[in-house]
Amino acid sequence: MQANLSLFKKFVDLLIPFRCAKCGTILENRHGLCADCWTLIPFITEPICDCCGLPFDFEIEDGALCGRCSHVHPPYTTARSVFVYTPQSKDLILKFKHTDSVHSAPLFAEWMARLVKGAENPLCIPVPLHWTRLFMRTYNQAGLLARNIAKYNDWTYAPSLLIRKRRTPSQGHFSKAERVKNIKGAFIVREGKKTNFWGGPWFWWMTFLQQAQP
Numbered sequence: 138m139q140a141n142l143s144l145f146k147k148f149v150d151l152l153i154p155f156r157c158a159k160c161g162t163i164l165e166n167r168h169g170l171c172a173d174c175w176t177l178i179p180f181i182t183e184p185i186c187d188c189c190g191l192p193f194d195f196e197i198e199d200g201a202l203c204g205r206c207s208h209v210h211p212p213y214t215t216a217r218s219v220f221v222y223t224p225q226s227k228d229l230i231l232k233f234k235h236t237d238s239v240h241s242a243p244l245f246a247e248w249m250a251r252l253v254k255g256a257e258n259p260l261c262i263p264v265p266l267h268w269t270r271l272f273m274r275t276y277n278q279a280g281l282l283a284r285n286i287a288k289y290n291d292w293t294y295a296p297s298l299l300i301r302k303r304r305t306p307s308q309g310h311f312s313k314a315e316r317v318k319n320i321k322g323a324f325i326v327r328e329g330k331k332t333n334f335w336g337g338p339w340f341w342w343m344t345f346l347q348q349a350q351p
């Protein structure tokens with residue numbers, strides 16, 4: 138049976154080869170990036186701010202915070218980003234969001250899942266789309282990522298804990314303050330599920346990308 142499955146997988150790989158998620162070059166073994174594209178993506182590595190994940194250019198003590206988080210601690214415990222948002226990296230995100238490149242979800246989720254492996258009793262909750270947007274787009278990219286992250290780390294995937302109460306304009310061109318205002322009151326926790334949220338340790342707030350610092 139195992140041999141049959143592996144033969145079938147080889148057959149599928151031949152028909153639908155792995156391609157670089159950025160430029161589309163055919164890859165030999167598995168999903169990912171080709172060597173050229175890999176060097177273009179500014180992956181974030183330590184040292185980073187213990188709270189928001191901002192990368193530092195110099196060595197720091199374990200648990201150190203960046204200036205912004207030291208000044209006003211954000212309302213979340215931990216945020217982590219896979220890479221910095223630059224002209225070279227942003228097309229990976231935009232393709233995934235707007236051109237049905239859903240096959241990239243397992244790759245992106247694997248990158249994200251590795252960053253948050255140590256979380257205790259996590260619930261993996263995607264931010265819900267308004268039903269009208271879901272209807273137009275046909276999939277929720279946050280849901281695809283959350284489901285794959287949960288699978289990768291063997292976590293609980295909880296797609297229906299949050300409800301979007303109203304449709305909000307796209308956040309794309311808003312400032313930070315405008316974004317906060319835009320989504321204020323847009324989400325609620327489903328009735329009867331609140332203990333799932335507040336009973337355990339604080340959840341991790343995870344972002345995929347981070348604006349480059351000016």
Ligand SMILES: [Zn+2]
Pocket residue numbers: 157158159160161162170171172173174175
């Ligand atoms: Zn490439």
Ligand SMILES: [Zn+2]
Pocket residue numbers: 186187188189190191202203204205206207
């Ligand atoms: Zn910070």
